[in-house]
Amino acid sequence: MAERLVGADIAPPDLHAKITGRARYAEDFRAPGMVFAKLLLSPMPHARVRRVDASRALAMEGVIDILRADEVPSRDGPREACLTDTPRYEGEPILAVAAVDEETAAAAIEAIEIDFEPLPFVIDPLESLRPGGPNAYVDGNQFSGQDGWSDFKWTDTDFANVDAGQMPDPSCPVDWTKGDPEAAFAESALVLEETIVHQSLTHHPMEPRSNMAYWEGETLHAFVSTQSSQQTKFALAGALQIDPENINLVSEYCGGGFGSKIAGTTVMQIPALLSRKINRPVMLRITRYEENYVGRARPGFQTWLKMGFLQDGKCNAIDLIIVQESGPYGAGDFNTAGMIADLTYTPQNMRFRGVSMYTNTPPKAAQRGPGGAQIISMMEPILEKAGRELGVDRFDIHRMNAPRGDVQFGPRNATLTSVHAVEALDQGREMFDWDAKLAISGQRNGSKVTGVGIGLSPYTAGSRGRDGMMIIRPDGKLYVHQGIGNLGTHSIADTARPAAEVLGYNWEDVEIVWGNSARAYPRSTVQAGSQTTTAHTRANHAAATDALRKIREVAAQALGGSPSDYSVGSGRVSGPGGAMTLGRIAERAIAMGGEYSGEVLPEDVHAQTVPAAQMLSGEGLMGIARDNYGGQGNIYSWVAGFAMVELDEETGVVELKEYVGVTDCGTVIHPRNLGAQVFGGSIQGMGMAMTQRWVFDPQWGVPFANRFYTARPPGFLDIPAKLKWGAVGIPDPQDPVGAKGIGEPPVGAGAAALTSAIADAMGGRCVCRTPLTPDILLAEIEGRPMYGRLEQHVG
Amino acid sequence: MDQEESVSVLEEKYSRRTFIKGVIATGATASSAGYLFRGSPLLGAATYQTATERLITLNVNGQERRVDVLPHETLAMTLRYKLGLTGTKLGCDRAECGACTVLIDGVSQYACSMLTHQVRGRSVGTIEGLEDADTGELSVVQRAVMEEGGFQCAFCAPGFIMAMTEMIEVNPNPTREEARLALSGNLCRCADYDKILTCAMRSAELARSV
Ligand code: FES
Numbered sequence A: 001m002a003e004r005l006v007g008a009d010i011a012p013p014d015l016h017a018k019i020t021g022r023a024r025y026a027e028d029f030r031a032p033g034m035v036f037a038k039l040l041l042s043p044m045p046h047a048r049v050r051r052v053d054a055s056r057a058l059a060m061e062g063v064i065d066i067l068r069a070d071e072v073p074s075r076d077g078p079r080e081a082c083l084t085d086t087p088r089y090e091g092e093p094i095l096a097v098a099a100v101d102e103e104t105a106a107a108a109i110e111a112i113e114i115d116f117e118p119l120p121f122v123i124d125p126l127e128s129l130r131p132g133g134p135n136a137y138v139d140g141n142q143f144s145g146q147d148g149w150s151d152f153k154w155t156d157t158d159f160a161n162v163d164a165g166q167m168p169d170p171s172c173p174v175d176w177t178k179g180d181p182e183a184a185f186a187e188s189a190l191v192l193e194e195t196i197v198h199q200s201l202t203h204h205p206m207e208p209r210s211n212m213a214y215w216e217g218e219t220l221h222a223f224v225s226t227q228s229s230q231q232t233k234f235a236l237a238g239a240l241q242i243d244p245e246n247i248n249l250v251s252e253y254c255g256g257g258f259g260s261k262i263a264g265t266t267v268m269q270i271p272a273l274l275s276r277k278i279n280r281p282v283m284l285r286i287t288r289y290e291e292n293y294v295g296r297a298r299p300g301f302q303t304w305l306k307m308g309f310l311q312d313g314k315c316n317a318i319d320l321i322i323v324q325e326s327g328p329y330g331a332g333d334f335n336t337a338g339m340i341a342d343l344t345y346t347p348q349n350m351r352f353r354g355v356s357m358y359t360n361t362p363p364k365a366a367q368r369g370p371g372g373a374q375i376i377s378m379m380e381p382i383l384e385k386a387g388r389e390l391g392v393d394r395f396d397i398h399r400m401n402a403p404r405g406d407v408q409f410g411p412r413n414a415t416l417t418s419v420h421a422v423e424a425l426d427q428g429r430e431m432f433d434w435d436a437k438l439a440i441s442g443q444r445n446g447s448k449v450t451g452v453g454i455g456l457s458p459y460t461a462g463s464r465g466r467d468g469m470m471i472i473r474p475d476g477k478l479y480v481h482q483g484i485g486n487l488g489t490h491s492i493a494d495t496a497r498p499a500a501e502v503l504g505y506n507w508e509d510v511e512i513v514w515g516n517s518a519r520a521y522p523r524s525t526v527q528a529g530s531q532t533t534t535a536h537t538r539a540n541h542a543a544a545t546d547a548l549r550k551i552r553e554v555a556a557q558a559l560g561g562s563p564s565d566y567s568v569g570s571g572r573v574s575g576p577g578g579a580m581t582l583g584r585i586a587e588r589a590i591a592m593g594g595e596y597s598g599e600v601l602p603e604d605v606h607a608q609t610v611p612a613a614q615m616l617s618g619e620g621l622m623g624i625a626r627d628n629y630g631g632q633g634n635i636y637s638w639v640a641g642f643a644m645v646e647l648d649e650e651t652g653v654v655e656l657k658e659y660v661g662v663t664d665c666g667t668v669i670h671p672r673n674l675g676a677q678v679f680g681g682s683i684q685g686m687g688m689a690m691t692q693r694w695v696f697d698p699q700w701g702v703p704f705a706n707r708f709y710t711a712r713p714p715g716f717l718d719i720p721a722k723l724k725w726g727a728v729g730i731p732d733p734q735d736p737v738g739a740k741g742i743g744e745p746p747v748g749a750g751a752a753a754l755t756s757a758i759a760d761a762m763g764g765r766c767v768c769r770t771p772l773t774p775d776i777l778l779a780e781i782e783g784r785p786m787y788g789r790l791e792q793h794v795g
Numbered sequence B: 001m002d003q004e005e006s007v008s009v010l011e012e013k014y015s016r017r018t019f020i021k022g023v024i025a026t027g028a029t030a031s032s033a034g035y036l037f038r039g040s041p042l043l044g045a046a047t048y049q050t051a052t053e054r055l056i057t058l059n060v061n062g063q064e065r066r067v068d069v070l071p072h073e074t075l076a077m078t079l080r081y082k083l084g085l086t087g088t089k090l091g092c093d094r095a096e097c098g099a100c101t102v103l104i105d106g107v108s109q110y111a112c113s114m115l116t117h118q119v120r121g122r123s124v125g126t127i128e129g130l131e132d133a134d135t136g137e138l139s140v141v142q143r144a145v146m147e148e149g150g151f152q153c154a155f156c157a158p159g160f161i162m163a164m165t166e167m168i169e170v171n172p173n174p175t176r177e178e179a180r181l182a183l184s185g186n187l188c189r190c191a192d193y194d195k196i197l198t199c200a201m202r203s204a205e206l207a208r209s210v
């Protein structure tokens, strides 16, 4: 009997390399003759390059060449090129210089004479909505593929309301209504109206997006830092306009991405193109300072929220308006935020309006729980405020508003495969001992006040229909080819476990193949949106089931009897005719050819899988299949977070005392790793809620909080001393394995538990702005708020 | 140790000022030069004429290594680009993250913010030196991390592991709170802190049992 793999704590196979210094991240690769590139970054938020004179730089000893914007694939409209002569944020790369070493390249950058024509810019999106306000682009502030640029402004009346502190009634490009919000508000026992600001914040994965490239003839060898793998190769090929089969993409390890390196191909193009030009390997090291500019950020929101409640605490209506700070190249968070508000509070009557505004700040991208984390962090304290005002226990108000299995949400009444948010809340209540904690809420100890709060956070957690591919070689081992990335979630290993179970393999006989496109990957998801756990447990399960059928058929053919008489386990197949090792089966499969060895492939696998399968065909018994398990509805996971804090009213400092996170993410594949995801995501949310500033000089459009030091993610001393996690553990019924992803939802839970707990420590007063840094909290406590209600990019 | 002395020792150990002073003494610009990699000996010779000796001997992981080092070169750059020891990571180049933590005479230091010349005559320990060179046996800290499945992306791991290696020497029997303090000079952006702390405690336990 083979061991149970699903549900066991098994360290990932690459851990040894990671802790001995052998693991090679992108900047650890070297190539003979490698030279270094440095970037010239725009010193202003919006400009046009008028003139570049690089003659002095090019004459410097050791300088090899320069790469200009007109030599890279250009892109129309609000789309990003890797180098540009019309920079749209301070820090956008203008050109790159290659030199024998980095210092020479940097000196050459200094020696380049460059003349910029400054252009009007906008940092705060509300300013661009004002009649007569500036736009981020010369041609306007909204773009559509069909109609091109337009100039979108709210009316004077809208701004009269905004400036008077009233909720405006603006027109917005996104505008949907469900039920009858106006009638519902009229029936509400309580209506709360708030303005809430959520900051933008840089992803700052630990590994900056350094990367190296060289060419061998037509083949590009790219050593990159990316979340995904198989999909990154295709994205890079698209960006460079070359044949994907001419890229060898090496991405063995990625030092974190959190959405900023889903493909991450923008910066990757630079060494690739520079290397092609000078015919030498090029290393581009990205510093932390540069990462702040080119490394992507979560879009900030300025929001008006109106929330209606019945006497018992049930939310019966929401009116939500979000203005999103989208940077120069856009983002979709605000749309998701509207959906998630409807899902989490089930109002039945909702109006959502949203507008994404281009701004001249660093580019935005999905950041762990995009849209969901912001809106949950913003709305949970308001829900708890309603509980207080209506005299409903705050736990109860979360529970009664949380969705049940029959929920329908969003403008098109989306459904879910399964939802156990209520169970997660109940389990968290026990683990946190909510009732006892509630009893000490508001308790004083000198200048310190205790607060407790809850954050319930959903997010999408899976997709379907990818391909799985694995091969049993004559050595008897199972090689699972994983086209997903290796960014620390351990899903390259964990999503292979159910497949290994199907085939009765012991884990030490399973090899995970990943990290280098020359090793052949099937069509995979991008490693993002918490998709991989679901998508690739399914795809690998399908491929393993295919392998199982083939093993039995090969055995029956060799030993006699019917395939169904044969059972497989621990590297052997046995039945009425005797037993064989799977190594021998692999040899026979090679001899039999056809589908058994992958010479004939299933018709429905993706076109991108075919060349990869052909690389492996004839080398063993191939299991290959598309995930055709199907399913109805969206796959969502949940985390219920519970936090206890102590707020020092004299200093504004918040100390995190305790945190409990309980997840509904279906079948638990790897408990220890699941705990790490729940804590890691929650702590990232805490950093978002408390420390990671995003501050701009409004006059010059220059960011100030651009390093770890000034926009600090939580360190060891910032996290709660007591951390606990739990899982509901109910398998998703529509799935062969039952596992749902977990990457995204903890961020909102950690952030919201804190914003709620801090409001509690302040006697129920919501600051309605993040991050809640000590200076901001102290000013609030002292009744002299530092900023206007809607001011953005101020900290 | 009296107050003044301890302050100056601290400065010597941790001060960015010491580092900047070192860079200035070499004639390079303090703002950036130390963080950049300068590889070409030829160019170095032409550009930086200083009294500092260039070809020096370093003791790295117990081995004497001869290496050509520029006056303002950081230890991280020497390790990564001249000695092939890429296990030491650069997360910030600027004493903010601890990814580059190495041990100098057993004391954890940020290799990005130390000049290679400052470590002449001292022993430098990196992640590559923790395994037993002959048997490949892992150090107690590495064993603890394997047991507890520490780290996510692990870009911070070499730095944390070096800091833990120091910790179990300085405080073989730490409380979780003490371990947290001992490791607070290192950031983990994946925020795998809980598991890292468990690894640290397990390291100390393993160290005590050998
Ligand atoms: S790289 Fe040295 S502290 Fe961050």
Ligand code: FES
Binding pocket: A206, A255, A256, A488, B151, B152, B153, B154, B155, B156, B157, B187, B188, B189, B190, B191, B192
């Ligand atoms: S594990 Fe990713 S930074 Fe620590």
